[in-house]
Amino acid sequence: MSARTPSPPREKGRDKSRIDDANASTAFTEDVRPGLWSWTKLDDTTAVGPRIGPVLQSVFIASSDSNDSLVSPERQHELEKGNAIQYRTCSWQKTAALLFSEYICLAIMSFPWSYSVLGLVPGLILTVVVCLVVLYTSLVLWEFCLRHPEVRDVCDIGQMLFWNKNWAWWATAIMFLLNNTFIQGLHVVVGAEYLNTMTGTDPRVACRTVSFGIIVALVCWLCSLPRTFNTLSKLGVFSAFFTFISVLLAAAFSGAQKHPAGYDPRPSFTSDSGVASIGGSPIVTAFPVKSASYIACFNAFLNISYTFIGQITLPSFIAEMREPKDFPKALWACAIAEVILFSVVGAVIYAYTGNQYMTAPAFGSLQETYKKAAFSFMIPTIIFLGVLYASVSARFIFFRIFKNSQHRTEHTVTGWSTWAAILLTTWIAAFVIAEVIPFFSSLLSLMSSLFDSFFGFIFWGVAYFRMRKADSTAGIARKRGIGTILLGVTNLIIILVGFLFLTFGSYASVLGILEAYETGSVRSVFSCASNGL
Secondary structure, three states: OOOOOOOOOOOOOOOHHHHHHOOOOEOOOOOOOOOOOOEEEOOOOOEEEEOOOOOOHHHOOOOOOHHHHHOOHHHHHHHOOOOOOOOOOEOHHHHHHHHHHHHOOHHHHHHHHHHHHHOHHHHHHHHHHHHHHHHHHHHHHHHHHHHOOOOOOHHHHHHHHOOOOHHHHHHHHHHHHHHHHHHHHHHHHHHHHHHHHHHOOOOOOOOHHHHHHHHHHHHHHHHOOOOOHHHHHHHHHHHHHHHHHHHHHHHHHHHHOOOOOOOOOOOEEEOOOOOEEEOOOOOOOOOOOOOOOHHHHHHHHHHHHHHHOOHHHHHHHHOOEOOHHHHHHHHHHHHHHHHHHHHHHHHHHHHHHOOOOOOOOHHHHOOHHHHHHHHHOOHHHHHHHHHHHHHHHHHHHHHHHOOOOHHHHOOOHHHHHHHHHHHHHHHHHHHHHHHHOOOHHHHHHHHHHHHHHHHHHHHHHHHHHHHHHHHHHOOOOOOOOHHHHHHHHHHHHHHHHHHHHHHHHHHHHHHHHHHHHHHOOOOOOOOOOOOOO
């Protein structure tokens, strides 16, 4: 330890040889009485800090000796060397590819709509602020994972944060699986939307939207079969690259086309449906227009936030990194790319489309040829992002079924059959949810308000305070300077923002569902109608 770092508290009942065998990377205790916290280190000189509590029995990593689940990532990597399937193999570059594929996605094309509601200046400011908040909370999450190298997913963290209560694990697990399955369902819907957009109306195809949904779900299931993130990261690079091309084309086409889709030269007119509309040249505003409602502005803010919030998958990514301490490199690379790409694409498309002709996603504001050309490059991300969330859910279930089994680390018929069956079940559930719930888009916003409030904000504010409490218990003195006070206030605000999402976000989403019913825009169950742009 460095001279500035106090030694970890002496623990009872520890086997000295076990610590030596683990190269002193992680100290742990088998006596889990309250107050006996173990200590985690990045290496022999750099301390991360004490744990917030004892190791959970439910999160042991499978090995010949369950105590090996408590040792460092380096030791875990050594234990996997003889296995046919090795999980802790991702470099930070491959982890960055997974992050790019998760964040550089179709949701970028909803930023122009958000800017049209909020105004360009508040929209850009909120984009930067939300990005910084998510970056900070992701770093808090990373520190938590370093202190607790045995955790495999956000459900383990949820139980540890809330005082090792079983109800916390089950509540987190339900939210975790529902969140991921609904995101899979969204990609079934978007896949069918793409196929409908490309093919137009063909009376020879019966119930085309449902058929397209089945096709997309089957393709996604097949692409979900790889067992490790190391393999999926290669697909992630492909997905992120094509998404990048798609959004750049959309931005370029919005400027190249003479007028946006739906353009009418008349300043005001009555549409065929009898609705009074505003036409003319695109109207771009720096701030919200006076007619913008509170609900519309809040939904636009939520839309920006949901695109950035993706911490639910990060513990799973970190758990498969060869060197978890390198995670910030991947995180910073992704955050910088996000804020630049989201801001530039959103602002450019909004500037050429204006308030009157804006759609979400913004592909709908492009003329037919441009729309099909740009939208086609989204195919990889439409498939892959759903695949990524399916894989995270499947790992959660698979690792608990085969906690200490060769089926987890070897190529066995039982292992692969179970893995494929779990994935197929998630995709069937995603397809059914997408087709049965008539107000799927609004319900997805509601689920995001309920779940992202915890996974994006509340968990990590609580994690900060729990880790500082553990530091205090271990006798680590922190200077009571302005920086410490600001960090405490910042994390308290993060928790409050999470509750804002949970309450007002849910309220706005419910109003959106009611409004959809009032306007008659709610589609029927297993609707055959085209949902193309």
